[in-house]
Amino acid sequence: MMPRFAPRLLLRLAAASVMLNGLFPVIWIALTSLKTETELTRQPITWWPHLLTWENYHRVATEQPLLTFVTNSLVVAILSTALSLVVASFAAYALARLEIRGRRLILGVIVCSSMFPLVTLLVPLFETMRALGLLNTYTALVLPYTVLNLPVCTLVLVSFFESIPRNLENAAMIDGASRLGALWHVVLPLSAPGVFTAGILAFVNAWDEFLLALSLNAAQSMRTLPVGITLYQGEYTFPWPVISAVLMIAIVPVILLVVAFQDRIVAGLTAGGVKG
Amino acid sequence: MKNVGLVSGQNSGVGPAFPAIEMTSGMKILRPWQRLCDLNGATLDYVLLLPAFLLLALIVVYPIGRLFYNSFLDLRLSSSVDAAQFVGLQNYADVFHDGEFWMALRNTVLVVVITVPGALVVGLGLALLANQVRRARALLRLSLLLPWALPLSFTGLIFAWFFHSEYGVVNDVLQRLGGIEPRMWLTQAWSASAAIWLTIIWKTSSFMALILLAGLQMIPRSLYEAAEVDGASAWQQFRHITLPMLTPSILVALIFRTITALQTFDIPYTMTHGGPGQATETLAMLIHKTTIDYLDVGYGSTLAVMMFVLSLLLSMVYIRFVGRGGGQ
Numbered sequence: 001m002m003p004r005f006a007p008r009l010l011l012r013l014a015a016a017s018v019m020l021n022g023l024f025p026v027i028w029i030a031l032t033s034l035k036t037e038t039e040l041t042r043q044p045i046t047w048w049p050h051l052l053t054w055e056n057y058h059r060v061a062t063e064q065p066l067l068t069f070v071t072n073s074l075v076v077a078i079l080s081t082a083l084s085l086v087v088a089s090f091a092a093y094a095l096a097r098l099e100i101r102g103r104r105l106i107l108g109v110i111v112c113s114s115m116f117p118l119v120t121l122l123v124p125l126f127e128t129m130r131a132l133g134l135l136n137t138y139t140a141l142v143l144p145y146t147v148l149n150l151p152v153c154t155l156v157l158v159s160f161f162e163s164i165p166r167n168l169e170n171a172a173m174i175d176g177a178s179r180l181g182a183l184w185h186v187v188l189p190l191s192a193p194g195v196f197t198a199g200i201l202a203f204v205n206a207w208d209e210f211l212l213a214l215s216l217n218a219a220q221s222m223r224t225l226p227v228g229i230t231l232y233q234g235e236y237t238f239p240w241p242v243i244s245a246v247l248m249i250a251i252v253p254v255i256l257l258v259v260a261f262q263d264r265i266v267a268g269l270t271a272g273g274v275k276g
Numbered sequence: 277m278k279n280v281g282l283v284s285g286q287n288s289g290v291g292p293a294f295p296a297i298e299m300t301s302g303m304k305i306l307r308p309w310q311r312l313c314d315l316n317g318a319t320l321d322y323v324l325l326l327p328a329f330l331l332l333a334l335i336v337v338y339p340i341g342r343l344f345y346n347s348f349l350d351l352r353l354s355s356s357v358d359a360a361q362f363v364g365l366q367n368y369a370d371v372f373h374d375g376e377f378w379m380a381l382r383n384t385v386l387v388v389v390i391t392v393p394g395a396l397v398v399g400l401g402l403a404l405l406a407n408q409v410r411r412a413r414a415l416l417r418l419s420l421l422l423p424w425a426l427p428l429s430f431t432g433l434i435f436a437w438f439f440h441s442e443y444g445v446v447n448d449v450l451q452r453l454g455g456i457e458p459r460m461w462l463t464q465a466w467s468a469s470a471a472i473w474l475t476i477i478w479k480t481s482s483f484m485a486l487i488l489l490a491g492l493q494m495i496p497r498s499l500y501e502a503a504e505v506d507g508a509s510a511w512q513q514f515r516h517i518t519l520p521m522l523t524p525s526i527l528v529a530l531i532f533r534t535i536t537a538l539q540t541f542d543i544p545y546t547m548t549h550g551g552p553g554q555a556t557e558t559l560a561m562l563i564h565k566t567t568i569d570y571l572d573v574g575y576g577s578t579l580a581v582m583m584f585v586l587s588l589l590l591s592m593v594y595i596r597f598v599g600r601g602g603g604q
Binding site: 011014015017018019021022023025026028029032040041043045086087088090091093094095097098106109110113116117118119120121122123124125126127128130143144146147150154179180204207208210211214215218226227229230240243244247250251254255257258259262265 | 320321322324325327328331332334335336338339340342343346353402405406408409410411412414415416417418419420421422423425426427428429430431432433434435437438442443444445448478482535538539541542545546559560563564567568573576577580581583584587
């Protein structure tokens with residue numbers, strides 16, 4: 001709005017306040033992760049570390065439980081992202097090319113399934129997984145995460161698939177490709193940005209999930225990073241500098257993803273705006 | 277979910293069409309997977325939809341059915357005997373006399389009523405500010421995306437650290453700026469609630485801002501130019517162009533935010549664990565505690581059904597609301 005009336009200084013203030021609001025917490029954690037534990041308990045607190053140290057990061061890499069948490073998070077996030085991409089691209093392709101009626105209804109059902117409060121699913125999922133002996137396994141998290149990500153992935157992929165002209169597929173099929181072949185060789189490569197967007201959104205969702213991970217995989221060897229760090233708080237005296245270092249390690253991949261693909265993420269968010 | 281019926285029903289309906297197409301693609305004998313690859317038309321569409329619907333049936337439909345069934349049972353996994361007893365509406369009667377439920381409901385409603393409008397106002401502010409700035413757009417976008425990308429549980433931990441009574445940056449800033457005495461933020465009922473609301477608003481306003489910013493950038497500049505020619509003030513432009521044009525984006529953002537706010541769990545769990553006492557315990561936390569910690573699946577299911585009904589009602593109100601708005 002009316003950029004001509006806004007003086008330069010006000011613009012700078014506007015930019016600074018948005019940036020301060022968004023970046024301060026992470027900057028503060030980065031600073032904390034570089035402090036020694038003795039500096040942390042000094043009064044009044046210091047803002048800039050007097051003594052920069054990498055010791056905390058070293059402890060994260062060597063101390064047992066923390067390393068396990070990172071591995072668990074990676075395994076669960078990667079597996080569920082891959083699975084939801086496969087299932088969602090099948091469904092999205094069918095929906096984008098569906099020749100019969102009921103297309104909107106089916107899409108609606110898939111999207112509405114994401115409206116169910118996760119907590120309501122938690123109770124029966126816990127009971128079922130417990131009965132099947134699946135508590136504290138990767139399966140217990142990978143399956144629900146895949147389903148949680150289906151709506152976003154399907155929405156994003158449907159909109160990409162629809163933008164690809166059918167003629168391209170028809171051409172491939174005249175050349176002897178099956179429809180699945182056309183999906184694999186023509187549609188998917190052309191929708192690579194969409195697949196990427198869906199994949200990033202799914203990965204971030206799975207990487208962040210807390211409630212199910214806390215409830216279904218509470219055994220220490222199976223905890224994901226968010227659960228591991230939170231329960232660390234209760235079980236040990238809380239070493240804030242080390243925790244900050246873990247947080248940085250957990251946040252930095254997400255930041256890199258966000259920086260690298262911010263246009264796609266924003267596009268995906270506004271197209272299938274699902275997560276709050 | 278009618279997926280099974282749909283698939284088998286349509287199979288037979290489309291059946292005659294596909295062998296002919298298969299013939300044209302070669303007369304060789306096909307193995308099952310090749311047969312799948314050569315499927316065409318609507319049959320293939322339904323086969324492709326099948327995995328999604330199987331997963332939905334397994335992880336959403338079956339559990340929801342199970343949830344309603346369990347809510348009529350006395351089912352405690354803690355007892356050595358796993359005998360579930362049918363108790364009719366007893367659990368529901370218990371809910372209405374359960375002080376802890378009403379307290380958790382009150383806390384949840386407060387979170388919704390305070391943080392959803394709060395995040396909207398802050399988000400709108402951030403979006404308007406960000407929309408003004410022409411330089412350093414990448415950094416600006418990052419500052420909006422970062423709070424969104426930060427896991428809720430980490431946000432809770434980080435803000436708990438901010439509000440720490442001895443080493444927290446909040447007390448430090450307040451003391452430096454106004455000489456305000458350090459407070460024990462998270463151990464007193466009202467300040468703990470306020471700290472949690474603030475954290476939720478910070479975390480969710482950037483998502484609002486992203487959606488609203490996208491909406492703002494869709495508004496044609498020519499509208500503002502025309503308004504300026506007509507001598508409209510900045511406020512008038514905001515009131516009569518920006519706000520009406522943004523309404524669809526605002527509604528979408530509000531719906532998603534309200535439904536997720538109702539399920540608030542991570543931030544209060546990591547910041548206060550529901551304390552002091554039960555002062556910051558939300559409905560989701562009560563359900564989690566009843567089911568996972570006390571293993572009382574019957575009563576936990578009943579509480580979850582209450583949550584289910586609550587969010588269903590809310591969604592319906594919104595759908596009506598949006599439906600009417602869209603019809604105009």
